[in-house]
Amino acid sequence: MLKITIVAGARPNFIKIAPIVNAISRQKSEGKALNYRLVHTGQHYDYQLSGSFFEELNIPKPDANLGIGSGSQAEQTAKIMMAFERELLENPCDLVLVVGDVTSTLACSITAKKLQIPVAHVEAGIRSFDFAMPEEINRMVTDSISDYFFTTTQEASNYLVSIGKNPENIHFVGNVMIDTLKNFENEFKKPTFFDENFLSPKKYFVLTLHRPSNVDAEHQLNELVRFICEKAQSIPVVFPIHPRTKKKFATAELPKNLILTKPLGYLEFNYLVKNALGILTDSGGITEEATVMRIPCITLRENTERPETISIGTNELAGKNLTLIEVLMQKIIKNDWKKGEIPAKWDGKSAERIVEILEEIKP
Incomplete structure (x- = not known):
């Protein structure tokens, strides 16, 4: 049984974890050897930025809420690392799965690796190369220490290869945010x-x-x-x-x-x-x-x-x-805008691809 700790901390995270959590639950109900524990760091604590998303997107109540709250980048990072370390020591797992590029992503990745727990990063490999953005630093550090990489585009996968990551651990799966969009489009209110x-x-x-x-x-x-x-x-x-x-x-x-x-x-x-x-x-x-x-x-x-x-x-x-x-x-x-197309694998099935790959990981 592969035990996965899934981390969410801020509004974008909740949108990304929803289809992953649901896909794991479906596979588990079919007898697959997967289990997860959902940890909300509390980085976003306003109801409209946090609580409402769990209700609207049918995400199960978190197994733990670290209740971090507001603070500077450094304060939040330190508080999350301390609380998440206790969480992992009290609830051991085989893999920590982080999504996106928020402070929680960075802090929980570092904490897991220091405890010798493998890390999987969903939305890996994207870059703005703008170091004035805290998110860019979060992405770079998280990717530098992660073990498994799930990317939204082939370009992101290519970038990870170019910085020396093992191609066997890089998986172009598409965009989990679009999974949620397609799952709930008929329920927009x-x-x-x-x-x-x-x-x-x-x-x-x-x-x-x-x-x-x-x-x-x-x-x-x-x-x-x-x-x-x-x-x-x-x-x-x-x-x-x-x-x-x-x-x-x-x-x-x-x-x-x-x-x-x-x-x-x-x-x-x-x-x-x-x-x-x-x-x-x-x-x-x-x-x-x-x-x-x-x-x-x-x-x-x-x-x-x-x-x-x-x-x-x-x-x-x-x-x-x-x-x-x-x-x-x-x-x-003036209605003079380009038409636009949809990128490859942004088809609502990204979480399914991620979970199929997770099933192959041996604890």
Whole structure:
């Protein structure tokens, strides 16, 4: 029996672990020698960023919640490592499975390896090469010490080979986020504010911002939001505001076409995305979802670790270039956006491929 500890800590993690947990459960019910223990680090503790996802995505209640809470990058990393070490010592396993690139991914990988426990990294090998992003450091360190690698693209697999990883342990399986998207697309739920604000499909933009480079400078954040609202003309801009962003955002004299909302659950948020005219975001995961739903997407970053969303999908990179943002928004408004295609193996079966490979690992 292979005993796997699966780690989740933040909103993107929950979306990625949901299909993996369900696939393991199906295989276990069929008599396969797999078992898992689900650990929530508590890195995201706001209900809309954490708790609602477990309910909406039918993820079983975590076997343990480490309750880490907020803090600086260093504080969170240290707290997670200390708590996760106790967790692993009290509940031994054969493999630790981490997903994505958040602080929990890094901290739990290091902790497992120091206890001589193999690590499998889902979404391995992607790179932005931007060391100002904490996520890039998390990815690089996690990949440097992991034993098994599950990648979203062939390019990510090729990169891991180029840095000396054993090709036999690298598996191009596709994108587990898209598994969740396809599993729940028919259950997307209209938010209550949709009708209250007289929103109509394909007649509004969705805006999300949470990266430090966009939200830590208060004046810059406010100017960017106001610029986007101005260039949207009279088209509504729906802005589900992240708690981190809310602390910096001045709510006095909001643009008339800005609709400010609290963070949304998975089903409500993706209803917004699916029905949007276009997306403006600094989130990597949203660019993937927009690509699969074929929604025009402008990334408000100078780089991306998901270049396939640009070369194949519906995404374009704008950074902080206001002129380019305006040009791209006009292309969306004029229905002059590229069609986009869906990358290989983004077909909703990635978790199944991962679990089939895990079955071959001998404890």
